[in-house]
Amino acid sequence: MRIYVADTEDEMAYHAAGVISDRLIKYPDTTLGLATGGTMIGPYRYLVQMYERGIISFKSVVTFNLDEYVGIEASHPASFHHFMYEHLFEHIDILPQNVHIPDGMANDIQAECKRYDCAIKEHGGIDLQILGIGLNGHIGFNEPGTPFGTTTHVVDLTETTRAANARFFGSVEDVPKQAVTMGIKNIMQSRSIILMASGEAKADIIAKALTGPVTQRVPASVLQLHPQLTVILDRQAASSMP
Numbered sequence: 001m002r003i004y005v006a007d008t009e010d011e012m013a014y015h016a017a018g019v020i021s022d023r024l025i026k027y028p029d030t031t032l033g034l035a036t037g038g039t040m041i042g043p044y045r046y047l048v049q050m051y052e053r054g055i056i057s058f059k060s061v062v063t064f065n066l067d068e069y070v071g072i073e074a075s076h077p078a079s080f081h082h083f084m085y086e087h088l089f090e091h092i093d094i095l096p097q098n099v100h101i102p103d104g105m106a107n108d109i110q111a112e113c114k115r116y117d118c119a120i121k122e123h124g125g126i127d128l129q130i131l132g133i134g135l136n137g138h139i140g141f142n143e144p145g146t147p148f149g150t151t152t153h154v155v156d157l158t159e160t161t162r163a164a165n166a167r168f169f170g171s172v173e174d175v176p177k178q179a180v181t182m183g184i185k186n187i188m189q190s191r192s193i194i195l196m197a198s199g200e201a202k203a204d205i206i207a208k209a210l211t212g213p214v215t216q217r218v219p220a221s222v223l224q225l226h227p228q229l230t231v232i233l234d235r236q237a238a239s240s241m242p
């Protein structure tokens with residue numbers, strides 16, 4: 001595990017975008033695993049800037065997003081589809097057919113999970129997976145207690161997670177109760193992983209995930225077992241590390 005501690009959230013974002021862009025310059029046909037959420041806004045902004053300056057291109061990049069809510073349209077302003085287009089895809093040269101996000105409106109949601117796993121396999125797996133972390137240690141929407149062997153599946157979101165995401169919906173009642181998420185097995189099968197966190201609220205869970213026991217109670221703790229993990233934190237998120 002490599003850990004980089006930045007002075008500020010902005011520097012964390014810049015550093016993460018730098019690691020991603022280095023990879024895209026070296027391997028333009030990278031398959032990226034992408035996350036949404038507040039932590040990702042900064043890194044995506046820097047990636048867009050690098051694209052605009054001609055430093056990187058996404059023409060041969062394939063992406064797989066970690067998750068999507070069940071039961072809201074892609075066009076809903078709080079959907080992860082919407083987030084990805086607003087913060088990244090709309091501003092870069094990625095080909096629409098290379099963008100993959102679980103369909104939370106699929107009639108047969110179990111079939112959608114299988115289809116997603118197959119699509120990841122058909123593309124040869126994920127080269128670089130980008131992750132944020134939930135206050136309860138979730139990665140993707142794999143909430144505490146999720147077995148480490150899971151592939152793409154439907155989850156019941158915990159109250160902590162729904163409350164944390166209420167800011168994107170207006171009220172907690174409007175936050176969907178379920179989501180489709182890649183499983184921990186999909187994440188661990190990625191060839192390399194970047195975990196990012198910023199802010200004091202993430203300090204305790206970051207310390208638990210990176211230095212505590214590897215346990216299903218803290219899903220992100222499984223990342224300790226990944227051979228190619230890079231952790232990028234700001235000073236506040238790193239403040240409870242021993």
Ligand code: F6R
Pocket residue numbers: 034035036037038039040066067080131132133134135138139140141
């Ligand atoms: C979102 C995702 C989640 C978030 C996590 C942190 O696609 O997979 O695991 O990364 O909830 O969210 P923020 O960055 O909003 O604190």
